[in-house]
Amino acid sequence: MLKPDYLRETPSQTAGPYVHIGLAPGAAGFDIYDRELGWDIAGPNAKGERIRVEGLVIDGTGSPIKDVMLEAWQANAAGHYAHPEGGGPVEDGFRGWGRVITDFETGEWAFETVKPGAAKGRSGLLMAPHISLWVVARGINIGLNTRMYFDDETEANAADPVLNLIEWENRRPTLIARRREGDGQAVYRFDIRIQGDDETVFFDI
Amino acid sequence: MTTPADYYQRDRGRHPRALTPDYKTSVARSPRLPLISLQQTVSEITGPVFGHDDVGPLDHDLIRNYAKDGDPIGERIIVHGRVLDEDARPVPDTLVEIWQANAGGRYRHKKDTYLAPIDPNFGGCGRTMTGADGRYAFRTVKPGAYPWRNLVNNWRPAHIHVSVFGRSFSQRLITQLYFEGDPLIALCPIVQTLPDADAIDQLTAKLDMNATIPLDTIAYRFDIVLRGRRSTMFENRPEGN
Numbered sequence: 001m002l003k004p005d006y007l008r009e010t011p012s013q014t015a016g017p018y019v020h021i022g023l024a025p026g027a028a029g030f031d032i033y034d035r036e037l038g039w040d041i042a043g044p045n046a047k048g049e050r051i052r053v054e055g056l057v058i059d060g061t062g063s064p065i066k067d068v069m070l071e072a073w074q075a076n077a078a079g080h081y082a083h084p085e086g087g088g089p090v091e092d093g094f095r096g097w098g099r100v101i102t103d104f105e106t107g108e109w110a111f112e113t114v115k116p117g118a119a120k121g122r123s124g125l126l127m128a129p130h131i132s133l134w135v136v137a138r139g140i141n142i143g144l145n146t147r148m149y150f151d152d153e154t155e156a157n158a159a160d161p162v163l164n165l166i167e168w169e170n171r172r173p174t175l176i177a178r179r180r181e182g183d184g185q186a187v188y189r190f191d192i193r194i195q196g197d198d199e200t201v202f203f204d205i
Numbered sequence: 206m207t208t209p210a211d212y213y214q215r216d217r218g219r220h221p222r223a224l225t226p227d228y229k230t231s232v233a234r235s236p237r238l239p240l241i242s243l244q245q246t247v248s249e250i251t252g253p254v255f256g257h258d259d260v261g262p263l264d265h266d267l268i269r270n271y272a273k274d275g276d277p278i279g280e281r282i283i284v285h286g287r288v289l290d291e292d293a294r295p296v297p298d299t300l301v302e303i304w305q306a307n308a309g310g311r312y313r314h315k316k317d318t319y320l321a322p323i324d325p326n327f328g329g330c331g332r333t334m335t336g337a338d339g340r341y342a343f344r345t346v347k348p349g350a351y352p353w354r355n356l357v358n359n360w361r362p363a364h365i366h367v368s369v370f371g372r373s374f375s376q377r378l379i380t381q382l383y384f385e386g387d388p389l390i391a392l393c394p395i396v397q398t399l400p401d402a403d404a405i406d407q408l409t410a411k412l413d414m415n416a417t418i419p420l421d422t423i424a425y426r427f428d429i430v431l432r433g434r435r436s437t438m439f440e441n442r443p444e445g446n
Contacts, residue, residue, distance in 0.1 A: 006291045006292060006293075006433065007289060007290075007291050007292075007293050007430045007433075008216065008219055008291065008407070008430060009215065009216060009219060009220075009291060009378075009430050009431065009432055010378060010380055010407060010408070010429050010430045010431070011219055011220050011221065011380060011399055011404045011407060011408060012220045012221060012378060012379065012380055013221070013366075013379070013380045013381040013395060013396075013398075013399075013408065014228075014230075014231075014379075014381075014395060014398075015366065015368075015379045016366060016381075017316065018304065018312045018314045018316070018317065018366075019304070019366070019379075020314065021304040021305075021312055021313060021314050021328075021329050021330050022302050022303060022304025022330045022332075022366055022368060023302060023304070023368060025328070025330055028312075028313065028314045028315060029313070029314065029315035030271075030313055030328060032270060032271055032328045032330060033261060033264060033332075034261050035259070035261075037255075037259060037300075059233040059234050060232070060233035060234070060235075060237075061233050063233075065234065067316075071377070073248065073251075073252065073253065073374045075247075075248075081247060081248070081251040082251075082253070082254065083251035083252065083253075083254055084254075085209055085247065085250060085251055086247065086251045087247055095253060096253070097252075097253035104315075104316065119246070119247050119248060120247060121246040121247065121248075122244060122246055127246060127248070130248070132248050132249070132374055134374070134377055136379055137234065138230050138234075139228070139230030139231045139232075139233070139234035139235075140223075140231070140234050140235075141220070141221035141222065141223055141225060141228070141231055141235070141398050142220045142221060142223065143377060143378075143379060144236065145374075147248075162243060162246070165241070165243075166241055171238075194233070194234055194235070194236055195233065195234075195235070195236060195237050196237075199236060199237060199238050200236075201238075201241055202236050202240050202241070203240060203241050203242070203243045204215065204217070204240035204241065204242045204243065205215075205243050205245055205249045205374070205375045
């Protein structure tokens with residue numbers, strides 16, 4: 001499409017297998033920065049339930065992808081994002097953004113945060129609590145956007161305007177994390193499937 | 206209730222397709238079903254905010270930020286440019302992160318087994334925040350080409366990986382910067398995932414003799430364009446502002 005009066009967005013390229021060097025150098029095997037970014041999503045003052053989120057990213061052959069980086073973006077327990085247009089104030093230290101990489105041997109990833117609240121969507125409709133996720137890896141040419149919802153939010157999920165616009169109702173459960181009680185902490189399991197049966201819903205945002 | 210202004214729809218024809226079989230790893234790592242198109246909500250029009258205290262004073266200088274007992278080996282370069290949006294407006298105060306191989310083409314990564322040597326004085330990563338005018342700059346050494354397992358004899362052109370945030374989760378972008386004049390660009394299956402020559406040209410940093418430091422460091426210019434944004438619609442100004 002020709003857009004004569006505009007610049008054109010810089011094209012994407014894969015993050016490659018060594019994304020850790022730039023974005024999580026500790027995982028690449030060396031320390032360089034005083035502070036790595038994205039390891040503390042909620043900070044110590046955030047209200048709400050402390051949770052752990054974990055999963056795998058699985059490729060079209062059924063294998064865990066072991067060089068993935070995921071970024072998470074979420075509201076606080078009041079449904080506010082840490083951003084000038086985020087809907088309201090957040091606790092001091094609440095960033096709402098996290099970065100996590102997979103274990104090189106198992107492909108498992110996990111992060112700790114607080115469970116988000118419901119944020120206002122378009123036209124003021126409430127959205128069910130969710131965490132936005134962005135997935136990059138070798139072989140992924142442009143980052144994949146998805147959302148993770150919570151299986152103990154049955155009513156809110158049923159009314160969620162984004163889940164409801166997925167016409168294939170049988171695909172909606174691919175966005176819903178399963179809760180279990182871990183060691184004194186709620187753990188949500190969210191496996192992302194790039195292809196195959198139960199391919200996760202990805203969004204063009 | 207006002208709906209916050211959306212970012213322009215991403216022109217997917219400008220980006221690589223998900224499935225690009227000549228780049229073999231994409232075959233099993235590309236969704237088969239269509240993406241679901243989502244009108245942006247507060248979750249997409251917001252994104253992480255970084256401050257200048259998130260980055261250290263040497264983080265943008267890859268020649269010094271990992272030096273132990275001397276300078277890194279290699280051709281000293283400056284990479285600089287502006288982060289703009291599709292409306293050509295500067296994107297200030299946004300985080301730009303880079304990573305790269307050393308001058309021999311070897312990454313400081315425990316999974317990289319290429320036989321070129323590790324450089325004891327080179328880490329290979331840097332980060333900076335753009336200024337009020339969207340400008341950024343890094344100092345580094347030019348990365349070397351290296352072989353990779355795709356076809357038996359594939360070599361990546363010299364490149365620097367670039368990660369940029371913008372102001373919203375919908376602007377998030379990771380890409381790669383190539384260097385003007387490199388004959389390997391035309392042969393690289395990852396570069397060739399791009400749909401046309403113009404897209405490749407946009408990822409090719411241009412030699413910038415005016416920004417060089419004579420007898421010291423050569424310079425390349427690389428501007429980054431993020432998605433633009435609609436104006437908020439006001440009832441008395443339907444044409445926008």
